[in-house]
Amino acid sequence: MGSSKRLAKLISTIAFSTYFVIIIFQLPIFSVPCRTGICKTPLELTSSQLIASEVFPLFIVKALIYPGTVAKAIFKQKTIPSYRSLLHNFNTRTISVESELQRLEVLAGSYLCVGGAILGLIKPGRMGLFGILLLMLGLIREPIMGKSDLTRAKGIQIHPTIFIALVSAFFSIRSDVREIIRTFNLKRVGKAKYY
Template structure:
């Protein structure tokens, strides 16, 4: 029984990790949040726009992360796939907005969460862990906090900018199920509830 639950947990964790990786690397729109390129819709956009502005990553490394998502966007929108040289222009990364350290600190949860989301997506292919889950929850917390603050600000522009898409449930669930230990606990819990139920059914049938 133990080996069976381990195998199931390993399979579920592996599938969930790969789903999570595809969601992040193909840049499925998950939210709308102000960032250095204007409006970011994915953790990769938030993290890489900050890295480019900080001049930490060379353009070659940034393009390698962005290109799979650019191809997916071009296919979905039925437009031409951008050339590798024109990639930053296509994704508006060439028009960076100046942002102070204070602005980054204000959006710290979303920024740090986005870094963890991206790192967790790649680490999950090797050994699934909690980085992905922590990252998604941090991003959700940061955006939710901003949405709560908007209620006290009478500005229509802000209400149009920050939002969470329904697709956000995909990385949340896949990040949770990618943690093998949590999946094993869930499987054991389901089995523990099912066994007493089967015993009750057996006892009823026996006394009939």
């Protein structure tokens, strides 16, 4: 019993760490038109909305996007941008309200993904999983429902990284992982009785 709890804790910790790295260090999981041009991560989409709505102070948005910007600069072997010049790439071009409402699931899913990654530092929960599922629903629904107007779905892409984020978000929920391990152990014990 104790070993299954330890195993569940280990699996959920590794899974949450993977999910956190994907979201906070801004690994591309989709491509969708947004205020900054094309957003490829939930954090980019969330940040562009937060800047445009002016709900949060800019230093909070900068603190959110700075780790990903540093990681991208290191990966591309470029100079690390200064903290002050961080938001120069975030031009807030106007997008029609109709266009934003069409991608409401993607926007809400992005907020939940970022919230799940941040709140998961305290205790991983289902917020990140719901965010990824909502994102996938919005990204898949757009091309299917927009059959008549293919230009709307033109800039939308789903990267394979989204499936890694989905699996890691699911396995970061410790109670679910513990239930899977318990079920697997019961099946294994049941098979051993027959032999």
